[in-house]
Amino acid sequence: MNAPAYENGRLALMLNEPRLPTIGRFWPEFAExxxxxxWQASRLLGALLEHELAERAKRRIERHRTESHLDPTKTLATFDFGMVPMVSKAxxxxxATGESWLEKGATILLFGPLRAGKSxxxxxxxxxxxxxxxRVLFxxxxxxxxxxxxARQSLQLPSALAKLDRFDLIILDDLSYARKDQAETSVLFELIxxxxxxxxxxxxANQPFSGWNDVFPDPGMTVAAIDGLVHHSTIFELYVESYRRRKASDKQSAPATITMEARQL
Structure with a gap:
């Protein structure tokens, strides 16, 4: 008995129902x-599924990047390790693989002055x-x-903290500027x-641990927060000249160098 043939329109509708848009887009080309x-049926099916899964992974990464609020220009490719020799690129x-430290709930601490490249x-x-x-949140x-x-004032703090659990990493930028009263900074302690x-x-953070009493007004809270963060941590100290200023200076000097070389030719 011959297997039934399916019209293209009917196939497109069936593929749309289980939300397989990539297979729906590529199957005519692959079928031809x-x-x-x-091809054997398994090869055709495998090729279509590979494309579907790859597209899903790509869309998922795009969603995660959007929700992260990360600056799209601040990547490893654009970071100049030569300006911070105390930081090992390796x-x-x-x-950056996250394979070991994220599983342990470990912490990374970046210390240095304003515009040192920490962010x-x-x-x-x-x-x-x-x-x-x-998944990351900046x-x-x-x-x-x-x-x-x-959230605390509306009695929703436990729920707000639970929602943050969906992120494998939260990047808290400029902790030194979180100088609030004790009621506010206590929620930061609860997050930690x-x-x-x-x-x-x-x-x-712009200040070392010795300056964190400005962040946590209660000394005991300061000690407890630092102990918790340091327990499983990697610490980088970027005490160098302003990263941004040096980058800008290099850009400004580059045309002058080219001009001098041109005059010598």
């Missing part, structure tokens, strides 16, 4: 090649982790503190405590 080259590249480096790690299949620490404080050894944090 299959007929001409005599070490950062290993961390760029943190964002670059975040982009690489998204490419590796993880936020100013002060903004997240305000949101969590609002909630994620301890479960979900990872990456924190950038």
């Amino acid at each position: 090649r299959s007929d001409k080259e005599g 070490h950062v590249t290993a961390l 760029h480096l943190g964002s670059a790690i975040g982009h690489a982790l998204i490419d590796a299949g993880y 936020t100013r620490t002060s903004e997240l503190v305000q949101k969590l404080q609002a 405590a909630e994620r301890y050894e479960r979900k990872s944090l990456l924190i950038t």
Whole structure:
């Protein structure tokens, strides 16, 4: 008994029902090649499924990158490791896979003065982790503190913290600027405590730990927060000349160099 033939329109409708848009787009081309080259059914099916899964992975990464709020220009490809010789590119590249430290809920701490490249480096790690299949959120620490404080006032703090659990990594940028009253900074402490050894944090700060009493007004809270963050952590200290200023200086000097070379020719 011959197998029934399906019209193209009916096939398109059936493929749309289980949400297989890539197979729906590619199957006529692949079916034509299959007929001409005599593919086995398993080869045709495998080729279509590979394209469908690849497109799904691509769309998922695009969604995760959008929700991360990361600056699209701050990647590992655009970070100049030559300007921060104290940071090992090999070490950062290993961390960017996320394979070991994210599973442990470990922390990365980036210290350095204003415009030292901390936010760029943190964002670059975040982009690489998204490419590796993880979910990342980048936020100013002060903004997240305000949101969590609002959640607490509306008795929704546990729910707000639970929603943040969907992110494998939260990047808290400029923690040193989160100088609020004790009621507000206590929610930051709760976030740190909630994620301890479960979900990872990456924190950038302009001040070393000795200056964190300005962030957590209560000394005991300061000590507890630092202990929790340092327990499983990787620390980078970027105490160099302004990363942005040096990049700008290099760009400005480049045309002059070209001009001098041109005059010598």
